[in-house]
Amino acid sequence: MIKSMTGYGRQKGENERREVQVEIKSVNHRYLDLNVKVPRIYSFLEEPIKTAVSAAVARGKVDIYLSITAKEGGDVKVSPNLALAGEYLRALEQVRDTYSLKDDISVMELARMPDLLTVAREEPDAEEVKTQVLEVLGRALEEYNAMRRTEGERLCEDIARRGQEIGKMVDQVEQRSPQSVEEYRQKIAQRMTEILGDSDIAEQRILAEAALFADKVSVTEEVVRLRSHLSQLQKMVQGDAPVGRKLDFLVQELNREANTIGSKANDYELAQIVIEIKAEIEKIREQIQNLE
Numbered sequence: 001m002i003k004s005m006t007g008y009g010r011q012k013g014e015n016e017r018r019e020v021q022v023e024i025k026s027v028n029h030r031y032l033d034l035n036v037k038v039p040r041i042y043s044f045l046e047e048p049i050k051t052a053v054s055a056a057v058a059r060g061k062v063d064i065y066l067s068i069t070a071k072e073g074g075d076v077k078v079s080p081n082l083a084l085a086g087e088y089l090r091a092l093e094q095v096r097d098t099y100s101l102k103d104d105i106s107v108m109e110l111a112r113m114p115d116l117l118t119v120a121r122e123e124p125d126a127e128e129v130k131t132q133v134l135e136v137l138g139r140a141l142e143e144y145n146a147m148r149r150t151e152g153e154r155l156c157e158d159i160a161r162r163g164q165e166i167g168k169m170v171d172q173v174e175q176r177s178p179q180s181v182e183e184y185r186q187k188i189a190q191r192m193t194e195i196l197g198d199s200d201i202a203e204q205r206i207l208a209e210a211a212l213f214a215d216k217v218s219v220t221e222e223v224v225r226l227r228s229h230l231s232q233l234q235k236m237v238q239g240d241a242p243v244g245r246k247l248d249f250l251v252q253e254l255n256r257e258a259n260t261i262g263s264k265a266n267d268y269e270l271a272q273i274v275i276e277i278k279a280e281i282e283k284i285r286e287q288i289q290n291l292e
Helices: 040-056 082-098 107-111 126-196 200-217 220-237 244-264 268-288
Strands: 007-014 018-027 032-037 060-070 076-080 117-121
Touching (some): 018 126, 032 040, 040 060, 040 126, 060 126, 082 107, 126 220, 126 244, 220 244, 244 268
Parallel strands (some): 032 060
Antiparallel strands (some): 007 018, 018 060, 076 117
């Protein structure tokens, strides 16, 4: 399914050490523009995140926000100074023996001694954090892409419908073009008859003028190309690969053919049809700007 470039996704995950939250949002852009914001201490995650997002997104300006919150005590390490504990223990035993004191030395007694325990913030395990973050990122990308698929489906349906409307108007152009030639022939015939009368010369001039006009205003080639482009349009919007750039080029070609028909149209009704065709092409162009 073709996706929109606009989307949003957010997911959380936690373990005994930390809570991770990933937020993804994007808007239209000509190319893929990734902006990853992570806490400085976790800067090593920026490239793995970009790699994962690049595999899931083809085009758009994508912002990814990562927040990591350590749980209370989750990144704290308490270590005993065993050498110092031994010295404290020997000193306490010496006092006990010297003064015949009650032997009530315990772990809790030792723990109260200065500098016996050291508290330090533990450095995060890079691989463990990376695994956790990429798992949450994967779920956020699923939510984000689901939203983009829904929007993309809506856009493609609208583009396909407008393409069908243009096809109907192209049929009108094809039907109207010979009529405009015949109407021109009748006008020429009337004018020539008024000037030259009903003569062989007048008839020859009428035929020549009508043939010249028919050749000048013929839109057969443009109609064929328009139908070919519209057929391609329908196939593209029914596919599942990113086609935003291809559709953008195709719309330019549709507009080119419509302009050529407009320049040839020496007829009010044809000119009005061309205006409506161009209006629909412009609406398609606007919708395409939102597609990946």
